[in-house]
Amino acid sequence: MNHYQPSLPDVQFILGQVLHAPERIAALRPYREVDAALIDQILDEASKFIAEQIAPLNRVGDEVGAQWRDGAVTMPSGFRDAYQSFWQSGWASLSTATQDGGQGLPAVLDSVLYEWLSAANHGWTMAPGLLHGAYECIKHHASDALKTQYLSKVGTGEWLTTMCLTEPHAGSDLGLASTKAVPQADGAYLISGTKIFISGGEHDLSDNIVHLVLARLPDAPAGPKGLSLFLVPKFYPDGEKESWVRSAVYCERIEEKMGIHASPTCVMRFDETRAWLVGEAGRGLNAMFVMMNAARLHVALQGVGLLDAAWQKAEAYSHDRRQMRAPRPKDAPRGAGAGAADLIIEHPAMRRILDTQRAWIDGARVLAYETGLALDEAKHHPDAAQRDAAQRWCALITPILKAACTEQGFHGASECLQVLGGHGYVREWGIEQNVRDARIAMIYEGTNEIQAIDLLMRKVVIDGGAALSAMLATLRQHLSTSQPHEAQVLSLFDELMATTQICLDTAQRNDGQVQLSWIAGDYLRLASLALWAWAWTRIEAAQGSDTPRWQAPAQALRAWVLPEFVMRSGIIRTQLGH
Known part of the structure; x- marks a missing residue:
């Protein structure tokens, strides 16, 4: 019961019968060969990979967690092998452009993939969760030289990435960030400062980590308009010696957290670290928001996935556990459970919980997958009016999905735990982990309060x-x-x-x-x-x-x-x- 099983039939129904995704995808020039059969095949293989290789690692990820020692982070047993298999099998590059080493498939398939991954193993999924946003950021804002060196490595997932925004005194208010960047004669920069709450800042999953860091140039004005974006690799090539050099970026510690124990949340110190400018000076937030907007949709899907994972555990338990007699109309016959006790599923109060949470899950999938389709239609639809409508949908729906799905992911998972009673509160059934893991999604990538203000x-x-x-x-x-x-x-x-x-x-x-x-x-x-x-x-x-x-x-x-x-x-x- 602890291992999540991707809900393939439900997803296929929503994509095919509700949203008519195959027909809409085929109308977009880059995806004319993507038909219903191919979509079903991809989803079927994804569900198998996740159920067999990712979900079984969830318990060890929570109980052992990421381990820090002398600046190095070791991930739980099996995590590196699973990640290497993940990117080498092409799952990390599902929607990456083919010229950058990807498969060039629609964004909506990425949406389903990351919903299932988060449900199966939220801590593990934190590592590749920023890849898509980082890829888009580098692709649209970095210099040709940086693209040549890093784009395909990030696009395929061979190298993982981070988003280094938050500082001890600058959380949601990024304008207070004080990390400094000093230009050098060779065109590089030296970064100095400390960033906190950096997901995956250090680990052993991939051979390199590409940090995207907000910092302030010496003559930059105060506030958010003075921030620039820089690329800092964990290892960078030394052109003269044809070797790789370890950057002066250090993980000082990892946080002890309520949940997602398998995701190292790092304090990162940049000590005159060599870096390269991404985009224009002073326009770092413009480039960074490419990452953040992509991340917000993925965070919404985390809420959907974790609620589904909790629902699966509660539903299975309700069909197995017997407790007292369920109320029935006076003239209704009693079922097989007549006597001392009925199955929990027969109790109206429990049925209410399970059906209500499923209503949230199903509705969320319709809206989230519609957004995945809209991301592709905004880029590729032949009708300009349709492109504008798709872009408008994405702009309005992103803060709604991020806030509503993550809030329900936490509160709904807690409701599902109630179905298990005392057994839900202990670790044996695994549902208490879903509740703990889900709580962070209401906070990061812009708190839900910020999403509400952004919308209104x-x-x-x-x-x-x-x-x-x-x-x-x-x-x-x-x-x-x-x-x-x-x-x-x-x-x-x-x-x-x-x-x-x-x-x-x-x-x-x-x-x-x-x-x-x-x-x-x-x-x-x-x-x-x-x-x-x-x-x-x-x-x-x-x-x-x-x-x-x-x-x-x-x-x-x-x-x-x-x-x-x-x-x-x-x-x-x-x-x-x-």
């Missing part, structure tokens, strides 16, 4: 709600007032836009920004619930959705999830004086 202030208020209105208008095209559940979603959209107008009016007041900051989290939750409701109308419209598998969570969504919409709307209106 930088994505909605900034353009008077135009982008949100345009996105909802597109989603309305799938809905009909003649269908009761679809009509309900239309009413949620109307209320979301009415609430948005209240927020826009509030923004004009003297204290508007303060007032909106109070309710930003409620606004993000309001938008999330409307989108989950829309996602479920898509599921129910799909062929094959008329089975208990899909009907039970659909009923739970409307009974136990969507009523929160009225509460959140009421909070916003009350706090903003409406």
Whole structure:
């Protein structure tokens, strides 16, 4: 029960029947040869690889963890072999361009892969989790010389990467970063400073580690606009001696954490370390946000995966454990469990937990995979209007997914633990690890509070709600007032836009920004619930959705999830004086 099994049939149903992914992918020029059969084959092989090689390492990763000694980090037994197999088999380069050593496949397949990886072994998956963002950052911002040296190594996953932003005094406020970069006569720079909370800053999984580091040039202004981005490899080539030199970058310690014990969270010291500029001086955040936006979608998928992992354990336990008699209508016959006890799954309170969490998982998959498809459509769709719509979707949905999926990943996993009772609280069943591991996703890559402010202030208020209105208008095209559940979603959209107008009016007041900051989290939750409701109308419209598998969570969504919409709307209106 401790080993996660990728949910292949459910994912195939959502991709094929709900989102019509094969047809949409085939309409994009780079993927015309990617058909349903190939997609199924890739997912089938991915599920086998993860179940056989990654999931079994989850327990040792949690119990042994990454070990630091004298500046070196040793990963748990089996981790290096699994990673070497991972990148050499091409899983790290699934969506990397073929000219950079990758397979050139659609981004949505990467989304599924990393959801499953996180569910199977969150700590291990932290290592390759930043590869895609680092690859895109180097590809679009680095010099030709840096691309020649590092792009294919990162793109294939042969060399792993880090994102070095946070400092002891500069967490979410990166403008306070003080790490220095001093230019040298040969075009390189010397980096000096300390970064904290660096995932995978030191390890033995790969032969080299490529650090992307925010630092400040001597004449740079204060604040975020003064930051530049630099590439610092653990080992770099010495051209004259044709050998490799160890950089002056050191792991001073790793943190003792609540969860993800197999991921070394490092304090990294840069001691006049040789570095090379990535992109323009003073525009480091522009280049770095390429990494962060990619990372935020992957973090959302971590929430989905960890919730699914917890749900699987709770569901299996509920079909095995017997406890007391379950309540039934007076005239209902008792089943095979009649007598002293019934299976836990027969108890309505437990069924409510399991069906509700599945409603969150299924809806999240629709939205996350739609975002994966939109990433490719934004780049490759032949219709400019469709490219714009896909880009608008990604911009608006990313903070919503990051916050909503990770919040539900933690709280939902805790709910699933409740199904196991006292057995869930002990290590034997493995579900308590899911709860511990899931908690970090609400914090890193921009806290969920920052995601809420980003959505409301930088994505909605900034353009008077135009982008949100345009996105909802597109989603309305799938809905009909003649269908009761679809009509309900239309009413949620109307209320979301009415609430948005209240927020826009509030923004004009003297204290508007303060007032909106109070309710930003409620606004993000309001938008999330409307989108989950829309996602479920898509599921129910799909062929094959008329089975208990899909009907039970659909009923739970409307009974136990969507009523929160009225509460959140009421909070916003009350706090903003409406």
